[in-house]
Amino acid sequence: PVVAFLLAIPFAVGAQQQWNWTEHAYPDDGFRVEFSGPVTIKRLKVDADASSRMVRGTQYMQDGETYLYVVGASLNKFGTQLDVGADKSFAGLDCRRRTANRPFEAPSGHARELRGADCIDGSYEAVARYYQSGAWFYQVIALYKGEGGDASLARYFLQSFKVTR
Numbered sequence: 001p002v003v004a005f006l007l008a009i010p011f012a013v014g015a016q017q018q019w020n021w022t023e024h025a026y027p028d029d030g031f032r033v034e035f036s037g038p039v040t041i042k043r044l045k046v047d048a049d050a051s052s053r054m055v056r057g058t059q060y061m062q063d064g065e066t067y068l069y070v071v072g073a074s075l076n077k078f079g080t081q082l083d084v085g086a087d088k089s090f091a092g093l094d095c096r097r098r099t100a101n102r103p104f105e106a107p108s109g110h111a112r113e114l115r116g117a118d119c120i121d122g123s124y125e126a127v128a129r130y131y132q133s134g135a136w137f138y139q140v141i142a143l144y145k146g147e148g149g150d151a152s153l154a155r156y157f158l159q160s161f162k163v164t165r
Contacts, residue, residue, distance in 0.1 A: 021156065026060070029073035030136055030165030034157065035062045044074070053077055055135075066149040068124075069157045072139035080137040086112045086130035089139050093126045095119040108133040108163035119143060127154055133163045 024039060025032040044057035057074035072089075074080075090098075095116025103112050108131055116126040124143045131138040140161045142154035 027164065029058055030133065030163060031071065031073060031138060032162050032164055033071055034160035035069065037062050066145040067154065068143040070141045071161065074137050076135050076137060079135045080132055082110055082112055082130060082132045085137050086114060089130065090114045090116065090128055093119045095126055096122065106131055106163070125149065125151065127158055129158055129161065131163055133165055136165065138163065
């Protein structure tokens, strides 16, 4: 329900372009983050089953030939259990190996970071951070190719994320 929109992540094909990192603020969803190129924004369709738990959700995505950066923001009627939400979301990345799973303190409260290798089709590394702020649940995910991807840019994207509510 909360994480369903991450299960079918499309990847762009074509030449990767150079962009500058720019801060994007989304006050309605209570966060800001930096992206290095065009962002695709998709509102989640909340079906009858999900509407009993979720008010709304939005996916913000930038994709390229060797990476994918995603922020998922969902407002839930009764909140979300951080660990359960993080585990369900990360499972959708289909990582063959989980290399890290640690809690950390964020200004907005508790957060969790998970890392994985051999994800999606086996060629991606994943670093995902999950935040809970009141009834909001945030999924901040960076996927990058194990060969040809840039882990430092993925880290920059993840560290740029800030809850603003």
